Amino acid sequence: xxxxxxxxxxxxxxxxxxxxxxxxxxxxxxxxxxxxxxxxxxxxxxxxxxxxxxxxxxxxxxxxxxxxxxxxxxxxxxxxxxxxxxxxxxxxxxxxxxxxxxxxxxxxxxxxxxxxxxxxxxxxxxxxxxxxxxxxxxxxxxxxxxxxxxxxxxxxxxxxxxxxxxxxxxxxxxxxxxxxxxxxxxxxxxxxxxxxxxxxxxxxxxxxxxxxxxxxxxxxxxxxxxxxxxxxxxxxxxxxxxxxxxxxxxxxxxxxxxxxxxxxxxxxxxxxxxxxxxxxxxxxxxxxxxxxxxxxxxxxxxxxxxxxxxxxxxxxxxxxxxxxxxxxxxxxxxxxxxxxxxxxxxxxxxxxxxxxxxxxxxxxxxxxxxxxxxxxxxxxxxxxxxxxxxxxxxxxxxxxxxxxxxxxxxxxxxxxxxxxxxxxxxxxxxxxxxxxxxxxxxxxxxxxxxxxxxxxxxxxxxxxxxxxxxxxxxxxxxxxxxxxxxxxxxxxxxxxxxxxxxxxxxxxxxxxxxxxxxxxxxxxxxxxxxxxxxxxxxxxxxxxxxxxxxxxxxxxxxxxxxxxxxxxxxxxxxxxxxxxxxxxxxxxxxxxxxxxxxxxxxx
Amino acid sequence: xxxxxxxxxxxxxxxxxxxxxxxxxxxxxxxxxxxxxxxxxxxxxxxxxxxxxxxxxxxxxxxxxxxxxxxxxxxxxxxxxxxxxxxxxxxxxxxxxxxxxxxxxxxxxxxxxxxxxxxxxxxxxxxxxxxxxxxxxxxxxxxxxxxxxxxxxxxxxxxxxxxxxxxxxxxxxxxxxxxxxxxxxxxxxxxxxxxxxxxxxxxxxxxxxxxxxxxxxxxxxxxxxxxxxxxxxxxxxxxxxxxxxxxxxxxxxxxxxxxxxxxxxxxxxxxxxxxxxxxxxxxxxxxxxxxxxxxxxxxxxxxxxxxxxxxxxxxxxxxxxxxxxxxxxxxxxxxxxxxxxxxxxxxxxxxxxxxxxxxxxxx
Numbered sequence: 001x002x003x004x005x006x007x008x009x010x011x012x013x014x015x016x017x018x019x020x021x022x023x024x025x026x027x028x029x030x031x032x033x034x035x036x037x038x039x040x041x042x043x044x045x046x047x048x049x050x051x052x053x054x055x056x057x058x059x060x061x062x063x064x065x066x067x068x069x070x071x072x073x074x075x076x077x078x079x080x081x082x083x084x085x086x087x088x089x090x091x092x093x094x095x096x097x098x099x100x101x102x103x104x105x106x107x108x109x110x111x112x113x114x115x116x117x118x119x120x121x122x123x124x125x126x127x128x129x130x131x132x133x134x135x136x137x138x139x140x141x142x143x144x145x146x147x148x149x150x151x152x153x154x155x156x157x158x159x160x161x162x163x164x165x166x167x168x169x170x171x172x173x174x175x176x177x178x179x180x181x182x183x184x185x186x187x188x189x190x191x192x193x194x195x196x197x198x199x200x201x202x203x204x205x206x207x208x209x210x211x212x213x214x215x216x217x218x219x220x221x222x223x224x225x226x227x228x229x230x231x232x233x234x235x236x237x238x239x240x241x242x243x244x245x246x247x248x249x250x251x252x253x254x255x256x257x258x259x260x261x262x263x264x265x266x267x268x269x270x271x272x273x274x275x276x277x278x279x280x281x282x283x284x285x286x287x288x289x290x291x292x293x294x295x296x297x298x299x300x301x302x303x304x305x306x307x308x309x310x311x312x313x314x315x316x317x318x319x320x321x322x323x324x325x326x327x328x329x330x331x332x333x334x335x336x337x338x339x340x341x342x343x344x345x346x347x348x349x350x351x352x353x354x355x356x357x358x359x360x361x362x363x364x365x366x367x368x369x370x371x372x373x374x375x376x377x378x379x380x381x382x383x384x385x386x387x388x389x390x391x392x393x394x395x396x397x398x399x400x401x402x403x404x405x406x407x408x409x410x411x412x413x414x415x416x417x418x419x420x421x422x423x424x425x426x427x428x429x430x431x432x433x434x435x436x437x438x439x440x441x442x443x444x445x446x447x448x449x450x451x452x453x454x455x456x457x458x459x460x461x462x463x464x465x466x467x468x469x470x471x472x473x474x475x476x477x478x479x480x481x482x483x484x485x486x487x488x489x490x491x492x493x494x495x496x497x498x499x500x501x502x503x504x505x506x507x508x509x510x511x512x513x514x515x516x517x518x519x520x521x522x523x524x525x526x527x528x529x530x531x532x533x534x535x536x537x538x539x540x541x542x543x544x545x546x547x548x549x550x551x552x553x554x555x556x557x558x559x560x561x562x563x564x565x566x567x568x569x570x571x572x573x574x575x576x577x578x579x580x581x582x583x584x585x586x587x588x589x590x591x592x593x594x595x596x597x598x599x600x601x602x603x
Numbered sequence: 604x605x606x607x608x609x610x611x612x613x614x615x616x617x618x619x620x621x622x623x624x625x626x627x628x629x630x631x632x633x634x635x636x637x638x639x640x641x642x643x644x645x646x647x648x649x650x651x652x653x654x655x656x657x658x659x660x661x662x663x664x665x666x667x668x669x670x671x672x673x674x675x676x677x678x679x680x681x682x683x684x685x686x687x688x689x690x691x692x693x694x695x696x697x698x699x700x701x702x703x704x705x706x707x708x709x710x711x712x713x714x715x716x717x718x719x720x721x722x723x724x725x726x727x728x729x730x731x732x733x734x735x736x737x738x739x740x741x742x743x744x745x746x747x748x749x750x751x752x753x754x755x756x757x758x759x760x761x762x763x764x765x766x767x768x769x770x771x772x773x774x775x776x777x778x779x780x781x782x783x784x785x786x787x788x789x790x791x792x793x794x795x796x797x798x799x800x801x802x803x804x805x806x807x808x809x810x811x812x813x814x815x816x817x818x819x820x821x822x823x824x825x826x827x828x829x830x831x832x833x834x835x836x837x838x839x840x841x842x843x844x845x846x847x848x849x850x851x852x853x854x855x856x857x858x859x860x861x862x863x864x865x866x867x868x869x870x871x872x873x874x875x876x877x878x879x880x881x882x883x884x885x886x887x888x889x890x891x892x893x894x895x896x897x898x899x900x901x902x903x904x905x906x907x908x909x910x911x912x913x914x915x916x917x918x919x920x921x922x923x924x925x926x927x928x929x930x931x932x933x934x935x936x937x938x939x940x941x942x943x944x945x946x947x948x949x950x951x952x953x954x955x956x957x958x959x960x961x962x963x964x965x966x
Contacts, residue, residue, distance in 0.1 A: 208725075210954075212663065212678040213627040215615060215921070220678075223619045258616060366674055393676040400682060401631050427685035427725045431656075434687070 002455055004173060004199055006441075007448040008418045009046040018073050019046035020175065020201065020418060025168030027148045030064040031175045031201070035075025035107075037355060040117070045076050047446065048084050056085030063144050066092040067177025068161035069099040071107055071355070078104060078121035078129040087132065089144065093152055094135045095160025095285050099278070101130050110329050110357050136162065138285075155179035155190045157396055159278070160285060165195060170455040172197040174410055180396035181405045184214070184247070187396065192410050198453040200412035204420030204442070206397045207428050217394060221248065222255050224347060224390050229263045229318040233345035233387075238333035238360065240326040244351055244394055249305055252320065256304045266308035268323035268332045313339050326351070329358035338372065338383060346387035351394055363389050400428065407436055414451050415440040459489065462499040515584035519594045523576045525601065532576050533557060533566045535601050543596065547589075561586045562593060614919040621912075624944070624958040626663055627920065628680055632656065633952040635885065635933035636695040638704070640719060642939070643667060644683065645946065646704055647954065648692035655691050657706070657727050659684040659719050662956065666944070680954075684720050686727025693742030698753045703730075703769065705755050707743040711735075714743060714757060716769055733772060736763050741884075744786045749794045756797060760785050764799060766811060776811045780818065788832045792846050792862065800832035804850055804858075806865050819865040821858075829853045829883040833898070835890035849898055851888040855905070874900070875907040885933045885950075893942040901932040901947060912959045917949040 005023040017036035022029045028051075036044040051060050057080070064086065066074045077100075080086055092100065104126045111117050121129075136142060136152040143149050147169065152162040156179055163176045174197040179190035228235050239245035252265055308321055313336050323333035328348075337359065340346045354360030362370060363385055370383045398406065407415060415432055417425060422442045429440040443449040465487050488504035490497045505512050525532045537551045540559060550558045557564040562582040568575060578597055582590030618625055632649035640646050643662045649655035661681040668675035690708030697704050702719045704727075713732040720727060735743055739759035748754030748766060754775060758764030761782035766775045784801040791797045799807040803826075809816040833849045846862040855876035858868040885902030897911070918929040930951035938944035944958045 208682045210628050210630065210660070210680040210682065212680075213629070213921075216625050216627050217678065219615065219618060219625060226619060255616070364674060366671065388673055390673040391676040393678070399679070401629070404631070423723060424725050427682070427727075430687070430726065431685070 001452050002171065003450045003452045004171060005448055005450050006173075006199070006201065006416055006443065007050060008443060008445050009048070009050055017044070017046060017076070018067075018177075018203070018418070019076065021051065022166065022173055022175075022201075024166060024173055025147060025171050027062045027144075027168050028060055029148075029166055030061055030080075031164070032067055032073040032177065033064060033075075033077045033080050034070075034072040035079075037072060037075070037353075040356075042119070045079055048080065050446065056087070058085065058087045061086060061088055062148055063088055063150070064090045065150065065164050065166075065175070066090065066096060066100070067155070067164065067175065068093075068158050069096050069103055070158065070178070071103060073177065074100050074104070075107060078125045081129045081132060082121060082125035089134045090129070090132045091134050091136050091142070091144075091150060091164075093160045093162050093285070094137070095278075096162075097130070097133050097135050099160065101126055106325065106327075106329070107355060110327075110355055138162070153190070153192045154188065156181075156184065156187045157190075158187070163190060163192060165192075165197065170457070171453050173199045173201060174412065176200070176202040176406065178203060179398055179402075179406070181398050181402035182211075182214070182396070184396050190398070190406065192406070194409070194411050196411045196413065198412070198455075199414045199416055199451050200407065200410055201416045201418065202403060202406070204417035204425055204428070206399050207403055207417065207420065208424065209399045210401070211397070211399045217392065218251055221349065221392055221394075222251065224349065224388075225252065225320060226255075226259075226261075228345070228347040228388070229261070229320065231345055232318050233343070233347060234318060234340050235320040235346070236333065236336050236340060236348045237320065237322050237351065238326050238328050238337075238348070239322050239324060239351060245322055247394070248351070249302060249322065253302050253304050261304075263318040263320065264312075265302075265305045265320045266312060266322070267302075267305050268308040268321065310335070327354040327358040327360040328363075329355075329360065334359060341370075341383055341385050341387050344386040344388070347390060348387055349390045349392055351392055364391050403428075404432070404435065407432065407438075412438065413453070414438055416449060416451070417442050457496065459496040459498050461487070462497065462503060464503065465498060465500045468500060517582055517584070517587065517590055519580045519590070521578040521580065521594055521597045523578055523597070523600060524574055525576045526574050529566045529568055529576070530555065532578075532601075533564070536564060536566070536578065536597070539601050540593070540596075559593065560589060562590050564593075611919045611921070614915060618916075621960055621962075622957050623960055624666060624956070625916070626666075626678060626956040627916065628954045628956075630658075630948075630952045630954050633933065633950050634948045634954070636692065637934050637936040637946050637948055637954075638695050638697050639936065639939060640697045640702075640704065645936070646695055646697065646719070647948065648688065648695050648706065650691040650693060650709075652691065653689075655688045657686045657688055657692065657695070657704075657717065658682055659727065666941070666956070666958075682725075684725050684727050686717060686729070688715065688729075690715075694745050696745050696747045696755065698747050698755075698769070699749075701753055703753060705733075705745055705747075705769070707745050707757070709742045710738050710740055711742065712738050714745065714755065731769070731772075733757070733767050733769075735759075739785065741785070744789055746788075746790045746797070749791045756789055756791060758786050758789065758799075761799065761801060761807065764789065776809075778807070778809060778816050779814055780807065780816050782818075787830055790834045792834065792836060798832075798834060798848065798862075800830060800848075800850060802829055804828070804830035804852060806832075806848065806850075806860070808862075808865060817865075825854075828856075829886065831886040831888050831902075833888040833890050847890070849888050849890065851886065851900060853883045853886055853903070855903070857888075872908070874905050876903045876905050885931055887932075887934055889935070889937065891942070892937050892939055899935060899937070899945065901935045911961065914945070914947060914955070914957060914959070916955050916957065917947065917951070917953055920951070920953055 007021045009019040009021055017034040018032040019034055020031040051057055112120050138152050138154055141149050141151045149167050151165045155161040155163045155177055161177060163179055166173045181189050183189040225235050321336060323336055325331050325333055328334050328337055350360055350364055354364055368385045372381050372383050415438055420442055425442055432440045441449045469485050487498045488501050490504060537557045541549050547559055552558060565579045567577050580594055632651055634647035635650050636648050638646045640659055644659055646659050648657040661683050663679055664677040665672060665675045690711050692706045693709050694707045695704055704717050706715045712735050715729055716731040718728050718730050743757050743759045746756045748756060753769040754766055755769060756766050761780050761784050764778040768775055784803060787800045787802045789799040795811045797809050804821045806819040807816050830850050830852050835847045848860045850858045855874035857872045857874055859870040860868040887901045889899055891897035917932055930949035932947050932949050935945055935947040946956050948954045
């Protein structure tokens with residue numbers, strides 16, 4: 001049976017690393033190649049031994065597709081392509097291609113330089129890996145090879161995130177990556193057309209949650225900033241250059257205006273440079289609607305937000321500063337953090353996930369004393385963390401309701417959820433199965449699920465055959481009702497053709513054989529041969545009312561293709577021998593007639 | 604009434620001062636029940652449409668993080684268990700000490716018994732039914748028994764109120780009162796004593812050890828009014844003397860009575876409410892479990908006397924802005940241990956968890 005096979009790769013049941021292998025129509029595709037951020041050993045990489053025990057992956061994979069730049073979706077990519085070995089195409093959207101290498105390099109620096117790990121990819125490997133990337137545009141079909149095509153759809157979530165449709169022949173799969181169904185301030189909601197894929201693959205991480213509204217998250221952010229500033233404290237917000245930072249800036253600007261607040265808000269220069277670059281990317285990526293609302297405010301035309309100078313960090317009084325990098329692992333944000341950490345009136349707001357080994361990660365785990373390193377990883381002192389630490393998650397994810405909305409949009413024939421424990425997902429599975437009457441699968445890591453598909457196979461039909469069918473008469477063909485027809489299917493090269501048997505024989509250079517059956521029925525009849533034949537004719541005419549029966553003067557009765565003759569021997573003139581002969585096509589009728597005549601003629 | 608963007612934004616900005624915590628959620632289907640099934644768990648259920656979902660939700664962990672609230676980013680509800688009901692759900696009660704809930708649907712002839720389930724499965728399964736004598740459009744009113752053996756007190760009209768043992772279906776007690784008045788609410792005060800409030804405001808007190816039931820009609824009852832009631836016990840399972848009953852009519856008349864003297868209320872007041880005879884479905888009055896002498900009212904717009912706090916979150920939501928009529932709060936519930944935390948649900952599917960600031964005492 002034709003089927004699609006899906007295997008989520010990786011060890012253990014843990015969530016935290018996306019890498020899914022899909023086999024469809026003879027093609028093998030790897031969806032995402034994430035790193036598990038919780039492990040320090042080989043368990044953080046996906047288990048590629050499923051694909052092959054040794055050697056490179058190039059001949060086993062037709063392509064690799066990366067949905068977005070988060071490390072749990074692309075963190076293991078350089079390892080896979082350069083250390084395990086893969087030279088085929090890697091597909092991702094333009095923004096993902098621009099941002100991925102930066103995050104990977106940051107990640108590499110933290111892991112190798114700070115934590116001293118050895119089995120890790122190098123800067124050169126990241127560069128070599130990115131050379132294999134083929135960028136995708138939204139809604140543009142890309143032919144990976146003659147049979148495999150892919151198309152990217154807008155997923156929301158983060159800049160450049162895409163959902164991907166993979167098609168081979170008439171079978172297709174859609175992989176969602178991470179997406180959200182409620183629009184954000186700077187990102188729209190995910191969208192896909194009614195493409196009716198055989199299978200829709202989605203994460204189930206947030207499937208059993210009901211998300212608190214965006215407004216309440218923003219409220220909490222404003223409340224904390226306001227409280228700190230009111231008591232004379234300073235707020236540090238470490239951010240990645242684009243996206244969330246802009247959103248929070250707009251939020252603060254509106255709030256400051258409304259409440260007539262005077263405390264200064266700063267945007268560090270490192271941010272400005274990077275932001276300009278990404279800003280351009282952003283504009284070409286987003287759709288008309290987002291562009292309109294966003295472009296209206298040029299990033300640096302804020303009334304209350306000014307460029308930061310490092311000397312300002314020592315100024316007395318309240319202030320708010322946005323600085324990079326986002327995980328407090330180096331640079332401007334870490335410098336400011338060191339200055340402000342000792343004062344309990346101050347606050348640091350972490351708006352996202354921090355990789356292990358960074359200061360951000362440590363303080364989010366409640367660590368109150370940090371060892372500060374100098375240039376050569378020499379510890380130069382301890383830092384007391386007295387300021388207030390706030391962890392706020394602004395990332396946009398789909399929840400239970402979102403999954404249902406996406407299924408309603410795409411109308412898949414089957415659903416597959418990865419990264420969930422089956423016993424904790426039974427209700428969602430039942431819900432999906434009941435509401436949409438489709439099957440919902442939930443494989444564990446390393447487990448392969450086979451989804452049987454029912455592909456339609458397009459076949460070219462010859463004009464002659466079509467005309468012949470039409471000439472047979474009867475009611476006009478109804479598109480919805482199947483109709484039996486006779487023809488020969490020729491599968492040659494990559495085409496399928498339906499032609500008449502004669503045509504097929506001609507093409508093969510064979511002559512057509514005709515099969516005829518003959519049967520002799522003995523009958524006692526005192527009439528002459530001709531009269532007996534006449535009596536047979538009359539009898540048949542009364543029984544077979546709808547068939548064409550002819551009495552030909554040369555002494556035969558013909559029913560369709562069946563020829564009936566009567567003979568007798570000179571010795572026994574009353575013993576008639578009825579000879580019936582029919583072609584293979586009329587076998588059924590021929591058998592019927594011979595049985596009928598064996599019963600004798602009515603008197 | 605159309606809420607403009609500005610008014611909604613104003614409320615939102617103002618909320619920074621008026622609420623300590625505020626969480627706003629959108630359920631797929633609106634609920635008219637919020638029932639506690641644990642310290643951190645509630646059950647909600649759909650009442651619109653022919654098939655409904657029952658969900659057991661875990662409250663956002665951020666609320667429970669205490670001193671470490673800053674380090675906890677978890678603001679969402681988690682769906683821990685879910686099940687499907689063949690009928691819209693009017694009432695849902697939890698039997699304390701078990702994983703069992705009982706539901707009643709509108710125009711249904713049975714009560715449904717469910718097992719919410721444990722760690723091994725997330726599906727809420729139906730385990731049985733209790734057959735009812737008759738059906739009612741508003742559904743049968745139900746209340747959990749307070750004895751060791753799980754039982755449910757139920758009835759849609761006074762004469763049909765009975766106490767049924769859940770495991771066996773055995774009828775343990777029947778109210779011997781020939782009255783066809785419909786039941787607005789009922790509740791056990793302790794293991795044996797229970798109160799019933801009829802739609803017209805009459806109170807009935809019964810004791811499962813005594814076949815007779817006492818009734819206390821209102822002094823001047825006006826027809827066409829619907830009454831809701833809320834019970835507060837100062838200590839459970841003990842003397843019924845420390846129990847206060849609040850009754851609220853659809854015209855805003857509020858009566859407070861002590862269990863020792865149900866005939867004469869010790870306090871009366873008039874709330875200025877929008878009197879709309881057709882919209883009494885969601886009238887709800889309940890006592891704060893921790894705060895002293897504090898009552899909450901929902902389901903009706905009330906302008907005076909000045910309340911200690913008014914939660915306008917439902918009408919100020921983004922969804923409410925675009926709909927024709929403002930949403931009505933279907934039900935609300937106090938948090939069992941946090942003094943000023945409440946949960947409220949509305950007709951538009953919204954579910955809010957909020958912790959209000961008392962301007963006088965919290966500054």
